[in-house]
Amino acid sequence: DSGVTQTPKHLITATGQRVTLRCSPRSGDLSVYWYQQSLDQGLQFLIQYYNGEERAKGNILERFSAQQFPDLHSELNLSSLELGDSALYFCASSASDGPVEAFFGQGTRLTVV
């Protein structure tokens, strides 16, 4: 158990809908990262938050957004969902923004039908 909690574990929704994925980082970790794992794109970095502020952006679509709350949990919002958004979404956390280990949650599997 990495200490990173993601909910829900599975999500099935229809095209055009909006969903919210939630991540609780390890106790004390200030940095949260979101990754998408799909069959065609592999594992891709989406976005990073550090202590409530956006720190880095990767290949995140405009239909996707994220935030980190004062209690340090994070949410990834996916809207106007398309079939191609079906993927495993991982959250990871680390103690700082420096070269320290990141711990991954078990992911949320999103299926868009």
Add this chain to the structure above:
Amino acid sequence: AQSVTQPDIHITVSEGASLELRCNYSYGATPYLFWYVQSPGQGLQLLLKYFSGDTLVQGIKGFEAEFKRSQSSFNLRKPSVHWSDAAEYFCAVGFSGGYNKLIFGAGTRLAVHP
């Protein structure tokens, strides 16, 4: 642009045999290097990491990796594979200013024959 290449998509070894998974990266400076393992339906678990210092790095579960700057490689090795090692293995690169904004390779799926 930074990139990570894992040349082998699938590898099959016999239990007890040695293992080497290859990883090459493209980056102008010394990167931060990681190997993660993903078992079916599970998240990613860090096996080992290289930030600096000794280029031979020991990790969990009996794995080790060697950073070779001249070859831009960070290959993962294990002297004797166990059936429980069957999983997918990912090499990843982080870099100064984006330590955990990781760039992952495509992964190598390891199958272990009894």
